[in-house]
Amino acid sequence: MSTVLFAPETFNLAETTRAIEVARRLRGRHECVFAGYSERYAGLIEDEGFEYHPLSPELTDEQADQLIRFDQGRGVSHPFTPERVRARVQSELALNKLLRPSATVIGTTLSQMISARASGVPLVYVKPFAYSWPHLRQADSLPLLQENRRLSRAVNTGAALLLREAARYTTHKPGGFSRVAREYGVRLPRRTVEALDGDLNLVASISGCLRPYRLPPHYRWVGPVYARLPLEVPPEVEHLVKTARGADRRVVYFAMGSSGNRDIVLRVLRELSRLPVTVIAPVARYLEPGDQERLGPHVHVFDLLPAHRLGDLVDASVIHGGEGTVQTAVASGKPFLGIGLQLEQRWNVAECVRFGNAVGLTPHQAEGERLRRALESLLRDPRLRARAEELQHRLAGVDGARNAADHIHELVS
Structure with a gap:
């Protein structure tokens, strides 16, 4: 051998x-x-x-x-x-x-x-x-x-x-x-x-x-080719999703891979915390003590999570546009917001924006009213959801x- x-x-x-x-x-x-x-x-x-x-x-x-x-x-x-x-x-x-x-x-x-x-x-x-x-x-x-x-x-x-x-x-x-x-x-x-x-x-x-x-x-x-970490979904995540469904709250997954930074992570989390959504975010490595407490009760921060197992649990994703995170989002059949931090990531996001299953912003655009509108379109636009499901089926095999x-x-x- x-x-x-x-x-x-x-x-x-x-x-x-x-x-x-x-x-x-x-x-x-x-x-x-x-x-x-x-x-x-x-x-x-x-x-x-x-x-x-x-x-x-x-x-x-x-x-x-x-x-x-x-x-x-x-x-x-x-x-x-x-x-x-x-x-x-x-x-x-x-x-x-x-x-x-x-x-x-x-x-x-x-x-x-x-x-x-x-x-x-x-x-x-x-x-x-x-x-x-x-x-x-x-x-x-x-x-x-x-x-x-x-x-x-x-x-x-x-x-x-x-x-x-x-x-x-x-x-x-x-x-x-x-x-x-x-x-x-x-x-x-x-x-x-x-x-x-x-x-x-x-x-x-x-x-x-x-x-x-x-x-x-x-x-x-x-x-x-994207990560399939040999991890189970933590019971805490399943409980959070069940609670959110009972309260008629959408569930948003937020990840920045290994190329994020504290500024962009906090900016996005603050905006998400203002929406009627429950946030599941494996971004603990970017935060400092005290950050999470200031984000409110519906933002939940973790270390690594098996993202490929969360597709049926979330309604949309907010990601940085790396190939792995984009492909995981596509495999979930749910729309995503991509915030490309460098040129390759922007291209990955742009391909999906062109197809119709994603919304794209630059890091400078990812704040305030513009970010809120993008997040709301993820959760409300039926065309995004339909195209996300279409691309999921196209790549399923x-x-x-x-x-x-x-x-x-x-x-x-």
């Missing part, structure tokens, strides 16, 4: 759980082993019974938050100095020598772009479609502005054209990655956007089910994790 190494960035909840879901479907056909740099969500891997190798240098929570701010455009610095990239590659090469994997499966673990190739190991990237090169080549609009006005549409159309041409000619890579790649004789693709590809790219997005996008030969559609596992099996067999 050959070994497949899964190496997500384990500070990222969606990446970590996506890798776990694919490994679950591959386990039994191949030995699935994990490695990562952050302890933030590494425990989820070990809870599933997978062997986990913590690599050095460790990525601290502070550095992980720095990367999230950089990804969202809220910061200009990142921890990937040449020294750190070099140390990562050395650590990964040592693990490759120990495990001799037949393939390495990554999320956005960029150092593996060097180490896997230096080791001669096929690199598989389970990735979003948004802002990949095939997406940029075919996109006719990008969701920079949310308003459905002539000027907004013109700006979004122009943005797609400009970004496509910029991607066509941009060759810059962070100095640490280029330098270390040269040291190991790894030749990265010239275009920056293509340097972010694996040898095999498995697109875990719903976009391919919504529009007829074309993919290059080293890409495959696999479909939605798609097992993205199984499809991804089958492609990996085919690659290494």
Whole structure:
């Protein structure tokens, strides 16, 4: 039985759980082993019974938050100095020598772009479609502005054209990655956007089910891959839902994944607390002592919850637009409000807004009357609910994790 190494960035909840879901479907056909740099969500891997190798240098929570701010455009610095990239590659090469994997499966673990190739190991990237090169080549609009006005549409159309041409000619890579790649004789693709590809790219997005996008030969559609945490719905949640139904209150699920921040979480929770709804929110990591008490009796905060088991219990969701949360909301058959915190998340939300099962706001729009109107439309607009049910049925037979596992099996067999 050959070994497949899964190496997500384990500070990222969606990446970590996506890798776990694919490994679950591959386990039994191949030995699935994990490695990562952050302890933030590494425990989820070990809870599933997978062997986990913590690599050095460790990525601290502070550095992980720095990367999230950089990804969202809220910061200009990142921890990937040449020294750190070099140390990562050395650590990964040592693990490759120990495990001799037949393939390495990554999320956005960029150092593996060097180490896997230096080791001669096929690199598989389970990735979003948004802002990949095939997406940029075919996109006719990008969701920079949310308003459905002539000027907004013109700006979004122009943005797609400009970004496509910029991607066509941009060759810059962070100095640490280029330098270390040269040291190991790894030749990265010239275009920056293509340097972010694996040898095999498995697109875990719903976009391919919504529009007829074309993919290059080293890409495959696999479909939605989202977390199915091995947790039961807490009895407290079931009691809250039963009480809300008895009082004729709607139930709203609110989650911000691993890329939220305290400001946006509190803003949304305050608005939700003013509506006649019961809120179930696994956002405890973003709050400080005393926050919840100020949110009133109908906002209930938790740590991680098995979101995929809550579909029949909630009436709508408010989420940040990460692929996993969007796909979980779609699978529930309920409409959602998406507040994209960075460009990829805005695209995920925009795809569903276009389909008709979602409402989208930017973080700056997510307050006051505008947010209240969006939340009320989620709960009252029958067209949103009908389209949400339609998309749920369209995707019901798609097992993205199984499809991804089958492609990996085919690659290494």
